[in-house]
Amino acid sequence: MSITQTSPESDPHVAVLAFPFGCHPWPLLSLACKLAFTTPHVRFSFFNTSKSNLKLFSTSQADLPNNFKAYDVLDGVPVGHVFTPGNPVEELELFIKAAPESFGKAMDMVVAETGKTITCLLTDSFLVFACEMAKNMHVKWVSFWVPAPYALSAHIYTDLIHETYADNV
Numbered sequence: 001m002s003i004t005q006t007s008p009e010s011d012p013h014v015a016v017l018a019f020p021f022g023c024h025p026w027p028l029l030s031l032a033c034k035l036a037f038t039t040p041h042v043r044f045s046f047f048n049t050s051k052s053n054l055k056l057f058s059t060s061q062a063d064l065p066n067n068f069k070a071y072d073v074l075d076g077v078p079v080g081h082v083f084t085p086g087n088p089v090e091e092l093e094l095f096i097k098a099a100p101e102s103f104g105k106a107m108d109m110v111v112a113e114t115g116k117t118i119t120c121l122l123t124d125s126f127l128v129f130a131c132e133m134a135k136n137m138h139v140k141w142v143s144f145w146v147p148a149p150y151a152l153s154a155h156i157y158t159d160l161i162h163e164t165y166a167d168n169v
Contacts, residue, residue, distance in 0.1 A: 013111075017124065040065070040066070048071075053072055099127060124143075161163060
């Protein structure tokens with residue numbers, strides 16, 4: 001390492017990857033801000049879709065720390081796409097399909113813009129690809145489970161719930 005380079009320990013940069021649906025972004029934003037306030041030497045980059053960021057930051061009363069910055073990622077919805085009526089999960093499916101590439105490109109842009117290598121990923125647990133992403137980046141990964149524990153059961157049995165109640169909607 002040259003004298004002009006900094007080690008990850010002396011120049012930490014946490015990339016926070018949000019799942020942009022439901023209540024997920026709010027607790028992750030709250031945690032990231034609290035961490036940023038208590039660790040002013042650490043840079044926090046918050047990645048989320050522009051639609052979700054707009055809602056999040058227009059309704060949030062959060063006082064953002066100086067070492068925290070939000071960035072938009074692509075949502076995976078093709079330009080001019082018309083959503084299928086009666087299919088509320090279509091937007092989610094498009095996002096999940098595009099998310100690894102969208103987050104990757106946004107993080108690359110921020111690293112190029114700031115010159116600060118990402119040293120840790122703090123992600124919503126729904127973004128399961130982040131484990132592999134962190135491994136490939138050789139950084140630490142912290143998975144944050146947002147919903148209450150009973151919500152896990154609903155996700156495990158999603159197919160059964162859908163099959164049981166699909167005709168009643």
